[in-house]
Amino acid sequence: MNLIATIEIKPLPAPITHQHSVLLIGSCFTEHIGNNLSDLKFKVLQNPNGILFEPISVCRNLVSYIQDKEYTSDDLFHYNELWQSWSHHSQFSQPDQKQALERINNSQHTAHQFLKKADWLIITLGSSFVYKLVDNGRFVANCHKAPGQWFDKYLIPIDEQVAELDNTIHQLFHFNPKLKIIFTISPVRHLRDGVVENNRSKARLLETVHHLVNKFDRLFYFPAYELVIDVLRDYRFYDIDLAHPNYAATQFVMEKFSDYAFTEPTKQLIKEIRQLVTARNHKPFHPTSQLHKQFLQKHYELAKRLQEQHSHLDLAAELEYFRL
Known part of the structure; x- marks a missing residue:
């Protein structure tokens, strides 16, 4: 008697090797994969802007790497005694504006050079919810614990996600013709949005990603989300917050990724x-x-x-x- 569901995961047609370079970008689950690959001596660069949860931020930051964008003081704002960027994680925030820009632009240049020669890009999407500044409608990658009234929350429609990612993928393939892309959906549950809202958010990501994978022959999908949600399917595999997969779950996913990719x-x-x-x-x-x-x-x-x-x-x- 089978006590868990099984998923057939077809191996990559062209496996990843230690001679390949891998750029990873996206949600916190990206770092589980990236840290594992780094520990095993793969050539990786992960999240040059810090953790990113939704497709708009992922796309716009990838485009900034392609363009080797140079950030200036106009791209920063001062809050809680720190110079911060709406496009970056708070790890880049600094009391000194010059130091903040130096860290950001060094990371930008590193990402530009790495992406130009990368063999693989792994994108892990976590949510379809985005936040926009009320005063100018700008999408933000990180709210930096600013007051909630500064933002409007927005659930990105599928067609808008597809359009943004489709445009970015074309730019990526033009910039680096040998690049191949693996999409994953993060199994981390965004319960603060609400259970129903989290499921709607994940469903939109799944529909978007599979639309694109079916369109491009250099796009692939690894079912990290399904392995945790549908195969393990038990709160024993979550941390105490009931949202983040625990060590046993992430190791299970990485074992399956090894069979898939190597x-x-x-x-x-x-x-x-x-x-x-x-x-x-x-x-x-x-x-x-x-x-x-x-x-x-x-x-x-x-x-x-x-x-x-x-x-x-x-x-x-x-x-x-x-x-x-």
């Missing part, structure tokens, strides 16, 4: 890299003991062998850590 040789390499990463995180009780020196020597030899066999890997930190 070949068997890549998965074998990942297994050896994970061994190194785990060993490096090990905290010895007796670092001067002979046993620990043998431990370091063993993993230094593994890191050295992998570096020689896979010159595109960056294992410099591991080699330095394990070197006696």
Whole structure:
């Protein structure tokens, strides 16, 4: 008897390898995928503007990377003693305006250069709700805890999402002809919007993404949302807020992503890299003991062998850590 539903996930026709560069953008679930890939020594850049939840912000920031937009003081506002940007996460906010712009523009330039050569773009959409400034109608990517009366909340219609993403995808393919795109929908439940409203929001994202995937042959869909909502389908797999998938759920999704995106040789390499990463995180009780020196020597030899066999890997930190 089957106690959980199953989803058939067809593997990517052209798998991701360690020789590829991957840009990730979108909701907080993007960072679960990005951190995992980064730990496993894939070449990644994630969320150059910080976390973005909805399609309008994702699209407009991707276009800003294509254009290598230079932000100026006119793009910032001063609130709560910080210079902030409506297009960026609060991690870019600074008491000094010059420092805020420097951080923002350094990130912009890095994103422009990375996107120009990237092999893959992973977009994780979290919500169809957007916020617009009341005084000028501008869409904002982050409200920065400003007063609620500053904003109008808006549920983006499907046709508006499709139009915005379609235009952005054409610009991306013109900018980087080799780029391929994977869409995912975040399984994080936006319960503050309300359960019914969250479901309407996710439904619009799903319809939008599948419309585009069916249109472009370089677009793909990975069902992270369905794996948590329909396969696991249990509050045991959520944190105490009942909104965010917990460690067990995210690991389950990443195991499925591995089957979806990687070949068997890549998965074998990942297994050896994970061994190194785990060993490096090990905290010895007796670092001067002979046993620990043998431990370091063993993993230094593994890191050295992998570096020689896979010159595109960056294992410099591991080699330095394990070197006696």
